[in-house]
Structure formats: C-alpha cells, structure tokens
Amino acid sequence: MRGLVRDTLLLVIATLVLGTAANLLPGRHLAWWGKGYEPPRAEVDFNFLDPGSADAMRTSLPGVVFLDTRSTTEFAAGHVPGAEEIAYTDLQAQLTPERLGRLRSAGAVIVYGASDETDVEQLLAQELRRRGLAPPYVLIGGFLGWQGSGLPVDGGAR
Amino acid sequence: MSWLRNPWLHRALGLVLGGIFLYAAHAKILDPRPLVTIIWNYRVLPAGPINLMAIYMPWMELLAGIALVTGFKRRAAALCSTGLLIAFMVALGINALRGVNVACGCFSTSAEDVSNAWVLVLRDLPMLLAALVMLVFPPARRSGVPTPPAAQA
DSSP: OHHHHHHHHHHHHHHHHHHHHHHTTSSSSOOSOOOOOOOOBBTTEEEEOHHHHHHHHHHSSSTTTEEEEEEEHHHOOOOOOOOOOOOOHHHHHSSSSHHHHHHSSSSEEEEEEESSOOOOHHHHHHHHHHHHHOOOOOEETHHHHHTTEEEEEOOOOO | OOOGGGGHHHHHHHHHHHHHHHHHHHHHOOOHHHHHHHHHOOSSOOOHHHHHHHHHHHHHHHHHHHHHHOOOOOOHHHHHHHOOOOHHHHHHHHHHTOOOBBOOSOOOOTTTBBOHHHHHHHHHHHHHHHHHHHHSSSSOOOOOOOOOOOOOO
16 A cells, blocks of 8 residues: 555656646746636627628628638538638647738638537637737637528538 | 456556557647646636646656556556546536536547537546556466565564
C-alpha cells in the first residue's frame, strides 16, 4: 500500500513538473489561473439573426460575409451563397491579419454551423469580437434553418 | 477470481488502456489551448481551475499511458487512470442528465466533435473496469522466486 502511494505521488509530481515546464514554452502558454473563458453572451459578443433577416441583409447590404464553421465535406455539399469556410479548431492559422482586416471592414459578419446543436458558432463569434470586430451575427438554426426556410444554396445540396 | 491476477491479463489491459491514454494525450499536449474551451463547455468547473486542468491533465494522461504500456509503476498508473476516468464520467454524466451533448475532448481538441453524453459514459465504463482490475487485483507473484534468507530462518 505504501509503495502504491509513493509511486502515485511520483506520477503526480512528474505530471506537475512536465506540465509546468511545457506551459512555460512560448506559443502554447496558458494563463495559470483566473481567466478561464467567459461564456459567449448574446447582445454583447454576438447577436442572433433569423434566416430571413440574414438573407435580406445578404441581398441588400454590400460586404456581408457568411462564415461557415462546418466540416469541409458539409461545406462542399451545400452552403450559403458566397460563404467562407472557417475551422474553429484552427483559428490561429485561419485568422490571418489580412483576413481579420477584411472581416473588420465587412458590412456584417454572419456565423453559422450545421444547426443549433453546438456552441461553436457562438464561440467563434466571441473570438472575432475579442479580435476587434463589431459583434457578429449568429444564424438561428444554422444551415439546416437556412435550408428549411427555402433560401438559396450554393454547392451540391438543394 | 485468480484469473484476474494473471500477469498476461495485466499486460494486455495495460497495453490497451495505456495505448488509449497515449492516443488521447497527443493532440492535447501539442496544443492545450482548445482544451480550455472544451472543459469550459462541460460547465462543471468555475473559470479559474479550468486552465490548470488543461495544463496538467494531458501530461497525466501521457505519463499514465507510458506507465501502463511499459508496466513500470503500472498499479500507480492504474490508480491515476481510475481517478481520471471517474472524473470524466462524472462530468459527462452531469451533462447527460442535463440533456446536453458535449464535445468530450477525449481524443481530439475539436469543439465540434460532439457526441451523445450517455454513449461517452458507456464508452468509459470498460476502461474504468480495466483500470480497476489492474489496481485492485495486482498480479500474483511468480512461483519459484527464492524466499529471502530472513524468512527462511
């Protein structure tokens, strides 16, 4: 029993040493405590938008950008006309200064996913807000909601 | 129940469970930052300790995985694995009861990797059983090991 406790402590200490050392490396550092992630808040980090209003905005305003957070396969099968693909898990590479500059100067940014199943769209909107954009819109119902409203679709699905 | 103490069973369980832990750890060790969002999405911890979890948990998975696969300090690794798996199952179970399907962060740091929380609890169950077998039923000592002189006297 004593051996088990000693060996477990050894593993825990090794974990603490390695985790601490790795977190001191530049490029992958996380704040140790306190910041966490505040939940994305509607009307602060983003605003909800129904498909009909999103389409009206798309057809009447210049420079409206749709960001599609779904997988490449889903995007290829059908997406909102003119939408851009963006992978939430690879934001470091995808949010280049040029792209951020373009998004900042867009008339409006509308983020959508597959449906309302995940928080990814809201998290992406919050991240864009943090990076200096006006609060983006999150499409209610995602792409399913868009399709369900009979709105135009580019790509394979109709 | 003596078969539960078979050293070959422990080697096999260690290889499988250790392999799973090593696979689970690799993406989180390369970049733990997306893990913060995933842990936050579970909504079971306050904001402060979430970062500590994201910093240290992947390393615990890695070390436990190495120990389970190699057999070095395997029982201690089984104890750590038991703790980790119970924590995962409690967090998933709470979300399953809430009716929320979360991105589990088990094998990837993708926040879009959303699965049914009850299925994830059930998936962790055999892993917990394997860890418990290695923890509670240490392998029988091999026969033929010479008795220490002090014991012969």
